[in-house]
Amino acid sequence: MASLNLLLLVCFGYVALLFGVAFAADRMAAKGRSTWLRSPLVYTLSLSIYCTAWTFYGAVGYAARSGLEFVTIYLGPTLVMVGWWWGLRKLVRIGRSQRITSIADLLSSRYGKSNVLAIGVTILAVIGVTPYISLQLQSITLSFSIFAEADPTRGYHEDSSVIWVAAGLAVFAILFGTRNLDANERHHGVVMAIALEAVVKLVALLAVGIFVVWGLSGGVAGTLARIDASPIGHWRVDGGRWTAITFLAAAAFVCLPRMFQVMVVENDDERHLRTAAWAFPFYLLLMSLFVVPIAAVGLDLMPAWENPDLFVLTVPLSQGREGLAMLSFIGGFSSATSMVIVAAMALSTMLSNHVVMPIWLSSRKQGASQSGDVRKVVLLARRVAIGGIMALGVLYFQLSGGGAALAAIGLISFAGVAQILPALVGGLYWRGATRTGALAGLGIGFAIWLFSLLLPGLGNGLLSSKVMAEGLFGLGWLRPHALFGIEGLDPIVHCVLWSLTLNTMVFCIVSLASFPSPLERLQGAQFVNIYDHSAGPRGWTGSVAQSEDLMVMTQRILGAKDARALFQREAALQGGRGHLPEPTPAFLERLERQLAGSVGAATAHAMIGQIVGGSSVSVQDLLAVADESAQMLEYSSKLEAQSAELSRTAGKLREANEKLTQISLQKDAFLSQVSHELRTPMTSIRAFSEILRDTEGLSQEEKRRYAAIIHDEAVRLTRLLNDLLDLSVLESGQVSLNVSSGPLSQVLDHAVSSALPGDGRALTIHRNREGEEMTLRSDLDRLAQVFINLIANAQKYCDADKPELRIETRVEHDRLLVDFIDNGSGVPVDSQALVFEKFARVGAEKAGGAGLGLAISREIMERLGGDIRYLPGQGGGAFRVVLPGRGKMAAE
Amino acid sequence: MGRSVLLIEDEPNIIEAIRFLLTRDGWEVDTHSDGTDAVEKVRAGRPDLVILDMMLPGRSGMDILRDLRGIDDLKTLPVLMLTARGQARDREMAEKAGVSRFMTKPFSNAEVMTAVRDLVAQASKS
Structure with missing residues (x-):
């Protein structure tokens, strides 16, 4: 024995x-004979x-x-x-x-x-x-x-x-x-x-x-x-x-x-x-x-x-x-x-x-120094x-x-380790598998294995017989060998069935419900499509470092001058043969550090790695490069956004400034015009009133005449002031409309009699009474004001021998059109766009108006929801007044 | 010393007022109310003084003044300019263009009369 x-x-x-x-x-392996x-x-x-x-x-x-x-x-x-x-x-x-x-x-x-x-x-x-x-x-x-x-x-x-x-x-x-x-x-x-x-x-x-x-x-x-x-x-x-x-x-x-x-x-x-x-x-x-x-x-x-x-x-x-x-x-x-x-x-x-x-590294502040x-x-x-x-x-x-x-x-061990399988196989073949899913699946599988197989196998010490017989917390469906009420199964089969089924289910469901991080996505793609990303088995190729390539790359990053200086310094350090240094590890390390300052550590490492060969660029390197580029991109896009914002603001300011300048110029021009229009009648009034006061021996005839001039000019002044106030109210939008209903014919009658008071002057008016038989709902006084202005203008400016004005009314596309067409020479083409501007008196200067009539008319029509415009090509002065909805107001 | 005045103005009532005043003061008053041929009118009429309105149909008083000052024997012609626009810049521009006197409407009659007398007296002295 x-x-x-x-x-x-x-x-x-x-x-x-x-x-x-x-x-x-x-x-033997160390010697390479392996x-x-x-x-x-x-x-x-x-x-x-x-x-x-x-x-x-x-x-x-x-x-x-x-x-x-x-x-x-x-x-x-x-x-x-x-x-x-x-x-x-x-x-x-x-x-x-x-x-x-x-x-x-x-x-x-x-x-x-x-x-x-x-x-x-x-x-x-x-x-x-x-x-x-x-x-x-x-x-x-x-x-x-x-x-x-x-x-x-x-x-x-x-x-x-x-x-x-x-x-x-x-x-x-x-x-x-x-x-x-x-x-x-x-x-x-x-x-x-x-x-x-x-x-x-x-x-x-x-x-x-x-x-x-x-x-x-x-x-x-x-x-x-x-x-x-x-x-x-x-x-x-x-x-x-x-x-x-x-x-x-x-x-x-x-x-x-x-x-x-x-x-x-x-x-x-x-x-x-x-x-x-x-x-x-x-x-x-x-x-x-x-x-x-x-x-x-x-x-x-x-x-x-x-x-x-x-x-x-x-x-x-x-x-x-x-x-x-x-x-x-x-x-x-x-x-x-x-x-x-x-x-x-x-x-x-x-x-x-x-x-x-990980624990040791995080416990040390400087990290691994040596x-x-x-x-x-x-x-x-x-x-x-x-x-x-x-x-x-x-x-x-x-x-x-x-x-x-x-x-x-042995089987207990097998069942425990098998819990890794779903996450492993899922990770190899399913890109949608996520970390959270893997953790959840592993966790549940591991827990079931512990509870239903490992702990019961350790005798009575760890799980009491009470738990074994009646379940955890007294819950019958939590009996270690009869989970969820499935009885009569062999403990191994029972454990494998439940742990791996739930493990796989939870892994899949949680993976579907959770979102992978970018790194997970990338690694997932790397793993699942490994054959696309990696070459077959081959040894390292001999590293052929190319100093010239390094130089070209460095120039691209640091600029030609700095790169040449750096390489010459390195060459001198190595003994000074030529101006390109040998690619020694020490030199490469210094170069990498230098480049890292410009393009980031990971990028520098990857770039040198690619040129020197030897080490291929790993996924980790590429990820780090991607991170760096992403940061730079983010930074530059932030700058871009800021500068775009700035130029937008500048543009707005310029626009506002232009508008202000324009408004200011318009205001200056307007004030200048108003001043002129006010001072002109006042000049006459002052001059004749001084003449009446200072001149002795004026005939009765002269006195009456000069007083009449003073009176007329005072009326003109008043009219001008009224127009100005009217325009100001209309332009500010504070005008309150007095809406009422009435026939169009009546409004026109009123306008004609107001514009042509007293004995009939030279202007003959043609109207289409039948077309005017319709009821309007609008601010009829304001509408009449527009008509009066147009009729008065025709009377003032129509230069025909026998001046005539046609007033035509018709309905088109649910809108009421009233045209005022005279038989004069009309408004010159280049002035047609200007007639509605303030003080834009075109042609005859002596017409006596302040030049605000059409400007006021335009404002009124805008308030009434309609429009007034010049009609070219009618053979004479022609204006069209448009009212919406047969005269109904849009605002109603 | 002559006593002829050319009044270039487009407002009929103002023309009548100034004509009345100057005529009574012994001036010979000619009037013109269009800007386009005003310079020709001055050259033809040879007045001792021109009263020139700023805003005229056809041509502005400022342009007429510049034209007058560009003519050799009209460089010293007294020009009294009237304006109804109340802008300080107009006065500066007129003075730069060589106006003799610049007055804003409405004016006092005495002021106009004094100005006409002074300007013609100054011109005849030099």
Whole structure:
């Protein structure tokens, strides 16, 4: 019987071998001789960390307990690899082009670089994976205990051993996973080591299988007979569980942080996926090949109390095959350690990048000043995180009692991690998916998983039996295993059904209802249409920095003179060969700083990056450039708006000023006119009154004549004043109209008799009495005033030998037209537009009016809602008066 | 010293008043009421003084004054200008154009008479 000491020695030796391999691989990668390290075979083998102690030990136990159902665990990943390899290729492409470091980073990046989402996914992943870590601890502890029971020389305590195992694995993971801090988070050494472990565990399981089939059962036929005899042959297939678990395994294969690490982050070439698509399912097939035979033989040979999870170990031991048992132990150890290393690496990266670093950076005022500083903090954070993750595993192990079947624990983890799936797939294929939607979906799914699967699995400590039986808060529909009243389902199926259904629904509904930020939109487009935005796999092209191109670009930004001065200074600093400096990193850095002052840091970086080649311009660079340009645009459009506003205001002022000037000129002209019109009669009045006063011996005839002149001029003055007041009232709009009804003929009669008082003068008037027979409703006095003015004008200005005036009335388009046409020579064409202006006496100066009559008439007609205008081409002076609505007022 | 006055004015009542006043004072008064041919009238009539209204049909008094001052032997002819427009700018313009005396309507009869006598006396002295 092998002693525990020998076992430990073998373990340490094995670990030392792994270190050696990892170290050598890292050395080779550093030297650049790494072509075979990056082979599709290594990639495929690294994927085998999917097969943990669960599949190594647990699958046999699973088969012994539930028959063929264990196949679902292999079926899920196989379906993904064969049926969704193009989806994985998209993931890998995105991971490379966006420099993704973890699954939390992927979701955060997709949903607008949301740190909240990253933290959420990290927490979910840590809690979700905890049962899984605990599973590894449990399996190693159990396997140790098998050897310890057989070795009486040494006292062995299971409780303390789990802590020792956890501590050992933590140290192991820290040494492997956090030796160096690679910028792109790739670990060639680790990948190589886990590839080796993949081979070891496969060989160990195959060896046990071959021994069982050909050593114990006498060949395939004997084995089949044993299987038929065992209960495994009689298990019937539960469709619900099969579907649910196959789906879970598929989801977990994509969403598990450690799978994402090896599949996406550690991927060197997306073409490797093509190999892995058939090679990995083949690996799984080999791993599962002997599960049923080992389980059947174990059930047949071993006592009923023996834990079927350990048949892989106990069957060889019971047959005295210590060497085989040792190999089997190393296989199980390999399965557990490879999983723990990669999971711890992935989780600690997430924790340090998304939780520790943001807190640390915001707690420091200046931010990261020295890179060495940050490096230390990151490494420390990762090491502490690994310790914490292992501690959580131990805690779960102790809370759950450490007695559950390995497969049951694993499924709890699968269900937890699968909550990431809707947000992940949605993010890859649906541009409308939003951060809020992803957060909401994850939140609800995570909560249901916690409540209906994780917490009930932790025994009575966390959820009381009362809650289990009667529901949360005593609500029957909140029973953890019968949510919303759905009873009788298997807990796993129940949890998966509710958590993923609600998760997906909430994710979709909230996404539709919320609006993505610009960054989310852009990232969404980048992710969904990744093949449009990124080139296929290719290496870096050699960087050919072009000093001349840099010079041209710099000239464009800084101006020719400054650019030349800068380049000459740099060339002198470098030793002065020619006037173009070599594009050394130091020079490029200084140039970038210089340009940043003019065009913004991001733009400067992107421009230099494009010329120097080497680094392609990342989406982040472009986004920053877009931000800067947007700010500049906003600023310039603000300026533009301001200047437009200014010129508008200036225009308005100019217009107002012009108007004022015009009004002022008009006023001056008007006052001047009024002054003239008033002073002229006053001059006569004064002169003749002085003559009457001062002259002696005036004849009676002379006295009467001069007094008559004074009288006439006084009347003229009065009339002028009246007109002025009338016009002023009309123009100010303060006139009150006296509306009444009456026949048009009467208004015209009144006008004619007023305009031509006393004995008939020379003017003959022709009227159309029939047309005038209509009733008007208007201010008839004002209308008569207009008519009087027109008739009086005709009398004054008509220069015909026998002056005649025709007054014609007719209705047209619901308007009343009254035309006044005389037989004189009319108003000269160039004066027609002026006749309605104040004091615009045209032609005969001596007519005696003040020149306000037509101006007043125009104002009156406007008040009455009508119009008055000159009618050209009538053969004489012609005016038309228009009244609306047959004389009805518009204002009525 | 002659005693002839040419009155260029378009208001009949004002013409009658001024003619009455000057005739009684012993002046020989000729009148003209159109602006267009006023300059010709002055050159033909050779009056000792011109009374010129500012606002005339055809041509403004200001333009007539400028024309008169542009004729060699009329540069010193006394011109009494009358205006009914009350603007200070008119006075400035008239003085610049070489008016002898500028009076605003309504005027006092004595003022006009004194101005006519003074202006003709000044002109005959120089």
